[in-house]
Amino acid sequence: MVTQRIRDFLSTHRPDGPCLVVDLDIVHENYLNFEKALPQSRIFYAVKANPAPEILRLLVSLGSSFDVASVSEIRMVLEAGATVERISFGNTIKKERDIAYAHALGVSLYAVDCIEEVEKVARAAPGARVFCRVLTDGEGAEWPLSRKFGCVPAMAVNVLRRAHQLGLQAYGVSFHVGSQQTNPNAWDRALSDVAMVFEHLEKEGIQLKLINMGGGFPTRYLYDVPTPQVYGMAIFDSLKKYFGNRIPETIIEPGRAMVGNAGVIRTEVILISKKADNDNVRWVYLDVGKFNGLVETMDEAIRYPIETVHDDQAVEPCILAGPTCDSADIMYEKAPYLLPLSLTVGDELLIHGTGAYTATYASVAFNGFEPLRSYVI
Amino acid sequence: MVTQRIRDFLSTHRPDGPCLVVDLDIVHENYLNFEKALPQSRIFYAVKANPAPEILRLLVSLGSSFDVASVSEIRMVLEAGATVERISFGNTIKKERDIAYAHALGVSLYAVDCIEEVEKVARAAPGARVFCRVLTDGEGAEWPLSRKFGCVPAMAVNVLRRAHQLGLQAYGVSFHVGSQQTNPNAWDRALSDVAMVFEHLEKEGIQLKLINMGGGFPTRYLYDVPTPQVYGMAIFDSLKKYFGNRIPETIIEPGRAMVGNAGVIRTEVILISKKADNDNVRWVYLDVGKFNGLVETMDEAIRYPIETVHDDQAVEPCILAGPTCDSADIMYEKAPYLLPLSLTVGDELLIHGTGAYTATYASVAFNGFEPLRSYVI
Numbered sequence: 001m002v003t004q005r006i007r008d009f010l011s012t013h014r015p016d017g018p019c020l021v022v023d024l025d026i027v028h029e030n031y032l033n034f035e036k037a038l039p040q041s042r043i044f045y046a047v048k049a050n051p052a053p054e055i056l057r058l059l060v061s062l063g064s065s066f067d068v069a070s071v072s073e074i075r076m077v078l079e080a081g082a083t084v085e086r087i088s089f090g091n092t093i094k095k096e097r098d099i100a101y102a103h104a105l106g107v108s109l110y111a112v113d114c115i116e117e118v119e120k121v122a123r124a125a126p127g128a129r130v131f132c133r134v135l136t137d138g139e140g141a142e143w144p145l146s147r148k149f150g151c152v153p154a155m156a157v158n159v160l161r162r163a164h165q166l167g168l169q170a171y172g173v174s175f176h177v178g179s180q181q182t183n184p185n186a187w188d189r190a191l192s193d194v195a196m197v198f199e200h201l202e203k204e205g206i207q208l209k210l211i212n213m214g215g216g217f218p219t220r221y222l223y224d225v226p227t228p229q230v231y232g233m234a235i236f237d238s239l240k241k242y243f244g245n246r247i248p249e250t251i252i253e254p255g256r257a258m259v260g261n262a263g264v265i266r267t268e269v270i271l272i273s274k275k276a277d278n279d280n281v282r283w284v285y286l287d288v289g290k291f292n293g294l295v296e297t298m299d300e301a302i303r304y305p306i307e308t309v310h311d312d313q314a315v316e317p318c319i320l321a322g323p324t325c326d327s328a329d330i331m332y333e334k335a336p337y338l339l340p341l342s343l344t345v346g347d348e349l350l351i352h353g354t355g356a357y358t359a360t361y362a363s364v365a366f367n368g369f370e371p372l373r374s375y376v377i
Numbered sequence: 378m379v380t381q382r383i384r385d386f387l388s389t390h391r392p393d394g395p396c397l398v399v400d401l402d403i404v405h406e407n408y409l410n411f412e413k414a415l416p417q418s419r420i421f422y423a424v425k426a427n428p429a430p431e432i433l434r435l436l437v438s439l440g441s442s443f444d445v446a447s448v449s450e451i452r453m454v455l456e457a458g459a460t461v462e463r464i465s466f467g468n469t470i471k472k473e474r475d476i477a478y479a480h481a482l483g484v485s486l487y488a489v490d491c492i493e494e495v496e497k498v499a500r501a502a503p504g505a506r507v508f509c510r511v512l513t514d515g516e517g518a519e520w521p522l523s524r525k526f527g528c529v530p531a532m533a534v535n536v537l538r539r540a541h542q543l544g545l546q547a548y549g550v551s552f553h554v555g556s557q558q559t560n561p562n563a564w565d566r567a568l569s570d571v572a573m574v575f576e577h578l579e580k581e582g583i584q585l586k587l588i589n590m591g592g593g594f595p596t597r598y599l600y601d602v603p604t605p606q607v608y609g610m611a612i613f614d615s616l617k618k619y620f621g622n623r624i625p626e627t628i629i630e631p632g633r634a635m636v637g638n639a640g641v642i643r644t645e646v647i648l649i650s651k652k653a654d655n656d657n658v659r660w661v662y663l664d665v666g667k668f669n670g671l672v673e674t675m676d677e678a679i680r681y682p683i684e685t686v687h688d689d690q691a692v693e694p695c696i697l698a699g700p701t702c703d704s705a706d707i708m709y710e711k712a713p714y715l716l717p718l719s720l721t722v723g724d725e726l727l728i729h730g731t732g733a734y735t736a737t738y739a740s741v742a743f744n745g746f747e748p749l750r751s752y753v754i
Contacts, residue, residue: 048703048745091702091744092648093662114648114651116650116722120722146710148704148706151651155652179704268472270470271469271471271493273493275524324468326425327522327526328523330523330525359741361668362740363737363739364736365428366425367447367737368428368447368449368453
């Protein structure tokens with residue numbers, strides 16, 4: 001979505017080189033939509049999606065809490081004005097000294113997914129609250145998660161029991177249904193697993209309090225996605241189904257869905273060419289690519305809408321590539337992208353839906369190209 | 378290769394967090410080996426492999442020339458003391474204003490692979506020398522290149538003819554046999570294509586002067602690779618075969634082979650865990666991953682040697698992953714990596730052969746993690 005504010009900014013400031021522009025009004029609207037859709041859940045914004053200070057400050061003012069991946073994200077959130085009660089250290093892979101640092105600052109909520117991590121938290125943040133992440137199958141997600149995070153539900157029982165034994169507060173269970181999850185019912189299966197963990201531990205006298213229902217809420221790329229309202233209803237139905245009138249405290253961690261549609265990347269066509277005179281597919285080279293903002297085109301996973309000044313004209317399939325000398329710096333090749341025949345070198349393109357997972361992913365200086373510049377308006 | 382100098386540096390300085398250490402003595406040795414192996418060829422170091430100022434200054438002092446991918450790499454090379462005659466602007470995808478900038482600085486050698494790029498160079502750098510990149514099949518390369526760069530040889534004839542017509546100096550032909558090319562005969566097929574382009578244009582009265590034989594020379598990862606000497610002999614045989622006693626000026630562009638084995642990444646084990654109590658593969662999480670240095674593990678392409686303090690002990694297959702909350706941040710999973718059973722959290726590992734394509738590829742701040750720090754000694 002390219003708002004008038006973004007169009008005005010670009011035409012007034014005309015920044016040189018590629019850039020990301022994020023419209024805070026859209027972030028604001030997204031936040032309110034989540035708040036309305038899941039009124040019983042606290043919102044923990046997934047800072048990694050876009051940690052721009054302006055975004056963090058806005059979300060602090062709206063009452064958001066924050067899911068952080070590192071101590072540096074903790075610092076950013078505190079600098080934006082949040083208090084430590086609003087922070088969840090959601091990375092299951094933490095150095096013990098980073099846990100100690102977070103604990104010293106007052107952070108008291110930590111993700112774990114194995115006994116080894118529980119032991120670290122018990123040593124470095126005695127008395128803290130921990131939630132254990134369980135594996136889900138990710139069915140229906142455009143980008144199903146790997147098995148990198150989480151453990152099977154049966155093991156989560158052992159992990160949380162161990163936390164309890166070590167003097168930690170065995171606080172809850174988390175899961176993640178997979179990124180860009182377009183099926184609102186995907187939470188159901190995971191919630192049934194979570195209920196099993198709750199019941200199991202309750203029998204042992206350990207009363208869990210929290211379900212962290214993670215992120216995975218989609219943003220609009222080429223196709224419409226269900227609204228937060230639809231997700232909220234489906235999730236609430238599942239919560240009632242498994243927990244009846246004893247629904248625990250719940251949190252959600254939107255990242256992509258909070259900022260994705262608020263951002264637009266402005267890029268320029270550097271070159272259009274063919275590899276042989278009789279080729280029927282043109283190569284279109286942009287000044288952004290996999291290594292300066294579009295890393296989520298890896299395996300052609302995310303397909304961004306691209307706006308050109310010739311969008312009313314006839315199109316043809318193009319291979320889309322980035323500006324570096326790296327032969328892997330190609331965005332769309334297996335499934336070429338339809339672009340206007342009249343596209344020419346120097347044309348400016350707008351890549352929609354790029355507010356999340358773009359600027360911070362950019363390489364520090366690969367091929368000498370500077371990281372993607374970012375403007376939050 | 379972990380030299381004593383690198384070991385001493387790490388044990389003396391004990392930098393906090395993950396880091397890359399590059400030993401200039403090895404770079405020096407690599408340069409001399411190439412000089413000896415291909416005495417008739419000028420060496421254009423591929424700056425993108427590692428643009429650390431110390432490396433550039435060393436190579437300037439040794440007489441190297443430089444293959445650059447961007448105007449910022451031109452600036453780095455000039456700052457390191459090189460003169461403009463030693464620069465080749467080797468990226469086939471250039472903004473016209475960047476060509477003009479390079480031309481204003483005095484750079485006079487440019488890569489092209491299509492008529493559109495020739496026209497840009499003719500406008501922005503009138504009279505410059507251009508070489509046209511041709512496509513090769515990349516057979517035998519551990520990382521075959523895509524079709525992103527180059528055109529078929531028949532089209533190269535048209536491209537160079539057009540350059541000549543536009544007042545540019547149609548100077549030569551380039552190719553790249555694919556990264557980490559372990560077959561020294563891979564240059565032969567490409568050189569036969571190049572000879573065809575030379576002959577074709579000679580009949581039209583256009584005398585090309587240069588063959589840019591690109592990079593692709595391998596560095597040692599898990600297995601030994603042929604020495605530069607072996608490549609030099611094979612390449613010289615092919616040059617004689619196709620050009621007889623009229624061998625043109627040749628250049629090579631080693632990057633990986635110049636700095637790869639000079640660097641070592643020091644990393645720390647953050648977590649070792651299983652996903653279920655009865656899993657037989659352990660997950661090992663390091664403080665470096667795909668987004669802060671190890672991007673070349675993409676698709677498990679490059680398999681680095683990893684040194685632990687327990688290397689004399691029994692090993693088991695492990696899945697190796699990075700520290701971020703990104704589920705794609707996994708280095709080796711399809712083919713798990715053998716690591717000692719006695720490996721524990723907090724152990725330091727040395728990842729060998731990481732001098733090339735690591736530090737500059739790192740994300741600027743993904744998940745809040747800082748880019749890989751680099752020390753050149």
